Amino acid sequence: MLEDRITIVIPAKNEEKSIQGIIEKCQKYSNEIIVVDGHSTDRTREVAESMNVKVYLDNRKGKGDALRVGISKASKEIIVFIDSDCSHDPDGIPKLVQPIIEGKADHVTGSRMKGGSDELHGDVGKFIRMIGSDIITLGINYRFRVRLTDSQNGFRAIKRDVAVSLDLRENITTIEQEMIIKTLRKGYRMAEVASHEYRRKYGDSNIKVSKVCFRYVYSWLKYLLFG
Numbered sequence: 236m237l238e239d240r241i242t243i244v245i246p247a248k249n250e251e252k253s254i255q256g257i258i259e260k261c262q263k264y265s266n267e268i269i270v271v272d273g274h275s276t277d278r279t280r281e282v283a284e285s286m287n288v289k290v291y292l293d294n295r296k297g298k299g300d301a302l303r304v305g306i307s308k309a310s311k312e313i314i315v316f317i318d319s320d321c322s323h324d325p326d327g328i329p330k331l332v333q334p335i336i337e338g339k340a341d342h343v344t345g346s347r348m349k350g351g352s353d354e355l356h357g358d359v360g361k362f363i364r365m366i367g368s369d370i371i372t373l374g375i376n377y378r379f380r381v382r383l384t385d386s387q388n389g390f391r392a393i394k395r396d397v398a399v400s401l402d403l404r405e406n407i408t409t410i411e412q413e414m415i416i417k418t419l420r421k422g423y424r425m426a427e428v429a430s431h432e433y434r435r436k437y438g439d440s441n442i443k444v445s446k447v448c449f450r451y452v453y454s455w456l457k458y459l460l461f462g
C-alpha cells in the first residue's frame with residue numbers, strides 16, 4: 236500500500252490558514268505525516284498538533300533546516316516534500332512517487348516548466364527568478380549530462396536512504412538545488428514529472444530574492460564544482 240511506503244514532510248511557517256487543508260489532503264496518501272514548524276507566530280503549530288500528525292520545530296535557520304529535521308524523523312521508504320501554502324496539489328503525490336515505485340528513479344521533482352505555474356511570468360521579480368533558476372538548471376544539466384527543466388521545485392519525492400546519504404547542508408531554500416546536485420554527484424537517478432504550481436493562497440512569502448541570490452550562486456557553484 237502506498238500509504239505505508241511514504242512519509243510526507245510539510246515545512247510550515249505562518250501558514251495557519253492553509254495547513255489544515257494540506258494535512259487533510261495528504262492524509263489520503265500517507266499514514267506518516269511530519270509537519271516541521273518554523274516557530275510560527277500564528278496558530279500553525281496549534282492547528283497541526285490538533286490533527287493526527289507528528290509536529291516538530293526547526294532550528295530557526297530556514298526551510299532547508301526544516302527539511303533536514305523532516306528527513307531525520309522520517310521512517311518510511313520514500314519521503315515526499317510538499318509546501319504548506321497550497322502551491323502544490325497533494326493529489327499529485329501518486330504521480331510524483333511513481334518513478335520511484337517503478338524502480339526507475341531515486342529522486343523525482345515536480346516540474347513547473349512541464350506542468351505550468353501561476354507564478355513564473357508577469358513581472359520583473361518573476362522574470363529574474365525564472366532566468367536565475369533556468370541558469371542554475373542549465374549548469375546542472377551540462378555538468379551531469381542530464382536534461383532537467385526545474386531545479387527549484389519544493390514538491391518532490393526521494394528515497395529516504397538516499398536523502399540521508401546526501402549530507403545536506405543548506406539552511407534555506409537552496410537545499411532544493413543542493414539535493415539535486417548531490418543526488419546526481421553520487422550517481423543516483425533523477426526524474427521529473429509535470430506538476431502545476433499554484434499561487435500561495437494566503438499569507439506572505441518567506442523568500443526575498445535580493446537577500447538570498449548570492450547564496451544561490453555560491454551554493455550552485457560550490458556543489459557543482461567541489462561537491
Ligand SMILES: Nc1nc2c(ncn2[C@@H]2O[C@H](COP(=O)(O)OP(=O)(O)OP(=O)(O)O)[C@@H](O)[C@H]2O)c(=O)[nH]1
Nearest residue numbers: 246247248271272273297298301318319320440441
Ligand atoms: N519550517 C519552516 N518552513 C518554512 C520556512 N520558510 C519557508 N517555509 C515553508 O516552506 C514553504 C515554501 O516557502 P514560501 O515562503 O512559500 O517560498 P516560495 O514558495 O518560494 O514563495 P511564494 O511565492 O510566496 O510561495 C512554505 O510552505 C513555507 O511555509 C522556515 O524557515 N521554516
Ligand SMILES: [Mg+2]
Nearest residue numbers: 318320322435
Ligand atoms: Mg510558496
